[in-house]
Amino acid sequence: MTYFLSLGSNLGDKRRNLKRAIGHLKKASVRILRASSLYQTQPVGKADQPWFVNQAVEVETDRTPWALLALLQSIEKKMGRTKTIRNGPRLIDLDILLAADTIMDTPDLVIPHPRMAARNFVLVPLCEIAPGVLHPVLGKPAAALLAESCDRSGVHKIGRWSSRSRPSEPQARNRIFL
Ligand code: AMP
16 A cells, blocks of 8 residues: 655754654665655744654555554654654654545544644645645645645755755744745
């Protein structure tokens, strides 16, 4: 099955954390079909914390959504993520956004991800790789969700894996909207 995942980090070497997470996925035989650029994103909810680096990837795996969630959680643990406060700083955050046209709503797993339509840090990277992918509950493509999003937090493209030109973290007042 094809999935879209969201990757995020705002502690330590954030870009390296995303790269390592993708390495763990590949090692577990998850095929990376498409990967967005990296984006510096303004924290949503809890403002007094470092900006995040976020990325969206499309992957293919035989795993069920439950098995994929278990894998994502094991990668988060292996990478040293400890229990975090809601919307607080985190070394790595791996979420399932979409699982083809699967819809599920359980206490531990909700697909599509319940907050994806309201978050530019998810929608902007997702739209870079799959603007036409359909949200099966809202019945709209990702590009329409972004166009309709009320989220005004900053999202700033910073490129792929290059470590040569690291822009400094933008100040909150210098928001860049895409
Ligand atoms: P977070 O703090 O964002 O990593 O949230 C982790 C919790 O969200 C876990 O307890 C998961 O069981 C739950 N969860 C519900 N739906 C999803 C989803 N689509 N992807 C990842 N975690 C999910």
